[in-house]
Amino acid sequence: MSSHNGVSLLDGWFPLTLQIVAVVLLVVAVGWRTRRWRFLWVPVSLLVAVVGALLVHLYFDSQGLATDPAPWQLWVWVGATVGAIAVFVVGFRSARWWRRGVAVLAVLATALTTSVVLNQWVGYYPTLSAAWGAVTAGPLPDQVSADALGSMRNTGRTTGAVVPITTTDDVSHFAHRTEYVYLPPAWFRGATPPTLPVVMMIAGEFNTPSDWMRTGNAIPIVDAYAKQHDGNAPVLVFVDAGGSFNNDTECVNGPRGNVATHLTDEVRPAVISTFHTSSSAANWGIVGWSMGGTCSVDLTVMHPDLFHSYVDIAGDAAPVAGTTRQTVDRLFGGNAAAYASFDPATVMQKHGPYVGVSARYEEADQSGMPRWRGQHAGAHHRPPGGWKPPSQGGAGLGGRGDGGSANQGQEAVQLCAENRAVDISCTIDNRPGRHSWQFASTSFQDSLPWLSHEIGVSSA
Template sequence: MTTSTPRFAEHLSLMHGWLPLLVQLIAVTLLALAVGWRNRRWRLVWLPVAVVAGLILTAMAYWYVTTEGLAGDPAPRRLWAWTTVTGAALVVLIAGWRSAGWWRRSASMLAVPLCLVCAALALNLWVGYFPTVQTAWSQLTAGALPDQVDQAAVVAMQKERRIPDRGSVVPVTIGSAASGFKHRGELVYLPPAWFASDPPPALPTIMMIGGEFNTPADWLRTGNAIKTVDDFAAQHAGKAPVLVFVDSGGAFNNDTECVNGARGNAADHLTKDVVPFMEQTYGVSAESANWGIVGWSMGGTCAVDLTVMHPDLFSAFEDIAGDLSPNSGTRQQTIDRLFGGSEAKYASFDPTTVITRHGPYRGVAGWFDVNGPMPSAPAVVDVRDDMGNGAAGGKAVAHTSDQEAAADSLCALGSSRGIDCAVVEQPGKHDWPFASQAFAAALPWMAGRIGTPGVPSTPLPTPGAGLQATAR
């Protein structure tokens, strides 16, 4: 039995508005009551110790985030502030317990978890993992997904030619015989058009890959992917690509970067387990021209990497704020952590090296999304010709993030090797709301590019057209 959030709380924001502010005010009030003035030893010894302990905790957290290569954008200052306050609150609770009255002890016990919640809210503001209370509740309680049905219902609907108004999301168990990769359950979205015949039409497929810390359901709960594709299908008489939401990590915090390495053969799972399963189970097209990949953050790096390594399987990718290459810290840390210290294995999964070694590509295209300033400036598009040069009349723009530099470098190199590509800049931060926005913007292009029936093929964005674009 699943539970749901009260209706009044469904759309409460966990990133903006009154709720995060209220939690912070309560936490500050309780901590102030817990600290108090007390005696001279308390003020001169224990309070400085509490502050130092908080700073040490913050330094450790900062070191971990930096060395693990976890971030695309710098963390908000309030995350480090609340990390410090949480560490200090814990010392106040422990050191001040004996000298405190019952009410001050109560305030101390409540202040620590509330300060931790405030740090979590600051972290969420950074990554956008839980935009609303409803999203958080559904994720934490494993609530039902949008459009979710079981396989038996899908089979019955298809045999009876019951074409639903919206698509259906089916939890699936994909084997690992080819890869040996231990993974969690994955998900498949079937558009209304899939139910039109038995056997089903050989529809195109998009592989959906999330970020470094992920579950296969993230694109559905946090990335709003199902509403986006349902809306798209409704505008095209039920026609849309099939989507498969894959598990690239095997666990929430197992950063594989979609490679074969020390953390598992993730690449083999995606190419040798998932692709055949989709073709055999749901009758999707086996042609590379009908397969695309969409990835966010780490998944964006995966989208480029898998496509350029396997143009026989995939013909289009959308890289949403991915890196230049697999990234698990510094370059040497990545080689050590993912490839057991092997430079050769790292090179075999480095998109720049792969593209350079491959030579000319045919029929491969890519859309690179990078996040830009938040003010209401127009989106910026950098389109490359087949020699890797910028569009005629375009102007150079300085880049400020690793993702922007990576997109420009990969698009320029790819274009010189026959990959049709564009770099699209839209307002936003390196977070899930930006990923959701980017997927919605590129879906019409991706669906047309991989041959969705009834969906016209549209060109990549050009300066002055679509997305209110301007030349770089």
């Protein structure tokens, strides 16, 4: 099965074919060989595979790398990869040259299959072309170099431009990756840039700064909005909230990095000074997906002097990295007071009435949707029915199982009530869908007109 954008990595023929090829290569690599091989080295390789999968599983859990357990298929393929390496090592001397070659191919095929299964869970690369573009650092939609911006003024652009931006870590000391800024067609009019509103875009737990563009389809969405509004759209800044792919920071300041400080004290001033955008909190909003949704709430209620509007797409009620105890330990080094300082409910109660702040919650309504029965409920926030294969509707899970928190809809209601108690206007939009990048993309498209109005984007 392939989509209009290429061969699907989330479902269809390619993942299944890759798994079959990996199994065949591994079986041939093992072979029948000698009695000693069958009764000593094959069991040893199998034991190494099981231990390897368990160790990776334990590391994954100890680091709180996702709110929900990974699918069991991932651990099977991790074990298969470790087992393939063991077969290659222990059987190298006794194997014929062709079997050594097959063993190498088995290692590569099982490792690649593991990567595809991981991708099916987190849903970052929907197609082969998208993955290739990311792996080879291919250009992003509308991407241009910063040096080219000057020559693009008054050229009558009909689409925006994406430029990389290097921000400092002098204040936060947070080692981050290259971030990106989208400039709408209106930014290029006139001799100098107009003072435009800005939206900070934050991705999920497993993240790169380009996720919203490569997987969330943000650039075509905002370009389409600009086309409908005479080139007017907000400036978008795609931030790094992780520093590395598997660093779940929840945008707090703690052992995993001073991310909140990076976003407020380094990214925001850099965008204002570099692109001459508005500095008024009334013209700044945040869109966050999954972990980023939690970040959007936190950053706004903690810094109403910097941000006035947010769209929380399937986030949690507060920063979470396991149980409450685990969250305090993992994100705040055991400091309960620091945890409370990033709890939105506590922050809002302490702050009292806000002025001009607005919120929107986008929640996935999974009622009536079929669920896969092959996985059992388990850890914190684990939804009933567990992980679903992409072919059964679970494509692109973003690291939070196929529904994220089983209570995210209720948590949105709770947060909205707490918003209203301190004069923050809020709305909740429930739509059919799952906790997926596909849901995030649709939610961004539907909420962009609302957010643009809230932060003062011209409707001309």
